[in-house]
Amino acid sequence: MMMIEFDISTSVLPLKKRDQVKDHWLQVRLDTILPMIMHKHQVDMWVILGREYHEDPIMETLLPADVDSSRRLAIIVFSLNPDKTVDRYVIHLNPSFEPFYERVWQPANEDQWGCLARIVEEKKPSRIGVNISKHYSFCDGLSHSYYEKLVEILGTEHAGKIMSAESVALDWLQIRTEEQMMAYPGIAEIARKLAQKALSNEVIHPGITTTTDVVDWIRQRVSELGLLTSFYPTVDVIRKGMGKLEEVVILPGDVVHIDFGIHYLGLCTDTQQLAYVLRMDEQDVPEGLQAAMRTANRLEDIISDNFLDQRTGNEIFAACIKQAEDENIKAMIYSHPIGNHCHAAGPFMGMYDRQGAIPVKGELPIQNNTCYAMEFNIRQYIPEWDQEIPIYLEEPIAYKDGKVHYLAKRQTSYYVIR
Known part of the structure; x- marks a missing residue:
């Protein structure tokens, strides 16, 4: 087909x-x-x-x-x-x-x-x-x-x-109608496609383009489409031997990370995507980075499996962290609802600066026909770099009829910038 x-x-x-x-x-x-x-x-x-x-x-x-x-x-x-x-x-x-x-x-x-x-x-x-x-x-x-x-x-x-x-x-604020649930994937896919194009050779020229240039491009493109960003986008890189860097020229060998969302038809998205800039002697993303992506995808599976009707955000967080530890995954989870707002009404599952039970907001239960940003990072040793690095991902999801559904195409491999 x-x-x-x-x-x-x-x-x-x-x-x-x-x-x-x-x-x-x-x-x-x-x-x-x-x-x-x-x-x-x-x-x-x-x-x-x-x-x-x-x-x-x-x-x-x-x-x-x-x-x-x-x-x-x-x-x-x-x-x-x-x-x-x-x-x-x-x-x-x-x-x-x-x-x-x-x-x-x-x-x-x-x-x-x-x-x-x-x-x-x-x-x-x-x-x-x-x-x-x-x-x-x-x-x-x-x-x-x-x-x-x-x-x-x-x-x-x-x-x-x-x-x-x-x-x-x-x-x-948090419960969506059936029609909104059907429309949300299209909204999320617009945001994902914009992020994918931002992390491509159409926008990024290694050695010339800065992370700020990419932010400027995506803000301009969103405006041209007559849309709004749901928050001010950020772009940074993870660089061998240096860790996370902001406001720098993008170079071969960098992992480029974007955090971005749109506000359209009264609904917000929130996603984090990753690209890798090939070195001149490389034909593919180093295996160590690919393995880290697989680990991140495994954590997504763990989070999805632990979404249960009427389970609180704190209960989901605790169960996911426990299972990640059992599988030797170094994980931080800070997932949140999306809807009319980017950090919207509903149960929170951890926070970036508070990896534990969240008072009040973490005590709310999961309900049918609600949507979330599955946001997290994992840390993994990369043999080719001889260092441990974080892998940041975020996917918009829906909880419907007892199951998690990805609202946009799930990222399972890096976008490649040549």
Whole structure:
């Protein structure tokens, strides 16, 4: 069967089509995920207050494509009904909020805060969730002044019902719909192809090109495609006898390492890929480096095998490190969720500067239809170099129906720069 070459430029949707896709996803998420998580966490009402130029991170995931900001003040209210459906209200005059939300503000009779007070009085919820959190920045979007205003307008009868909506917000951010799960591999593959091209002779001329030049190229190319990077990319090299180097000219014999991701259709990727620059007398990557890649791939298998439904991030980390030690693999694991954010909502499995149990973020369980960056490094002795070096890899993965799936083509060999 003939394989069709993946064309990055034609795989990126036009702007209007992107808006249509994101709006469709928003509608499906509001219809399916929202009622499920509000019922799961027994939150009767969820109030999100948006402030222009100081947006709540959750509000940003709720705005239709034709609404670019909260415009002074926007209030979204979700009210859970006894039949597990959710009434969705917006306290704003912009008609573009429909049909996602029902506009309920009567400006001739009330201001926006008065409208919110009226809805709360009509619904009489037992628990009112708001976005305050000690541990998660994207669940902590309610400003202090707006919190004070909310307490004031709710009065003594309802102010005591205010609680953190952290659990609902985390699930809203981390759980993907079936359609998003189907689309995520294409997004991840765009990022992988960009990284692969950055680590090629099309971009790198050994002895001339610097690591900074490669960063500049990939940032420019992402911009030309009308995309955003999910964080500022980095490129460095591992060089025989010198270890890891940054901001240097790339030379024959270097292992070139890129850490890079994109933000597209509201979803982030995060990947680390490796290339080797052949010396003039070499036809292939030294066997010692290839063996180290095989070890890194083995650690990926270990991590995949230890992903189990409802197992916490800390439990996965401990099990993987134990198995790696049993197999004499020197491993560091610092995997994290991906989604609307690069370091997203969900369970963390170790951190680069904390190889152990992670309080709070490591205690969250793995759930179905969630996505992660499998991020780690292994250290291995390279006979040709007579030294031990780190091998850094990171692959975007999905956890679905009890199994790990790679979102992009898994790297099992170095890209070769001649």
